[in-house]
Amino acid sequence: MSKKDLIDAVAQSCDLTKEKAGSVVDAALDHIRQTLKNGGEVRIPDFGTFKVADRKAREGRNPMTGKTIQIPASRVAKFAPAKGLKETLN
Numbered sequence: 274m275s276k277k278d279l280i281d282a283v284a285q286s287c288d289l290t291k292e293k294a295g296s297v298v299d300a301a302l303d304h305i306r307q308t309l310k311n312g313g314e315v316r317i318p319d320f321g322t323f324k325v326a327d328r329k330a331r332e333g334r335n336p337m338t339g340k341t342i343q344i345p346a347s348r349v350a351k352f353a354p355a356k357g358l359k360e361t362l363n
Contacts, residue, residue: 309350319357326351 274282276298284294305315305323314324330346 317355319355321352321354321358323350323352325349 280291280295280298283289283298284291287294287297289297308315309323309325312325314322316322325348328347328349331344333342333344334340335342
């Protein structure tokens with residue numbers, strides 16, 4: 274499902290115009306993005322939790338040359354599905 278498909282689905286489900294549904298989807302995604310940027314987590318019941326994990330700096334290997342490289346520390350977004358979503362899928 275693309276973002277456009279999601280906007281279309283929200284517009285149809287909530288009886289909104291596509292422009293208003295696009296604003297709703299953008300606002301929800303922006304809120305999730307900002308919360309994660311600030312180090313928080315977003316829990317959506319029966320769906321899952323978005324959170325931030327810190328990765329330490331580490332050594333890696335260039336697959337083309339086999340040369341060792343340093344990979345800097347970074348922050349990554351992680352998603353953990355909720356029990357309700359897992360049960361829906363199985």
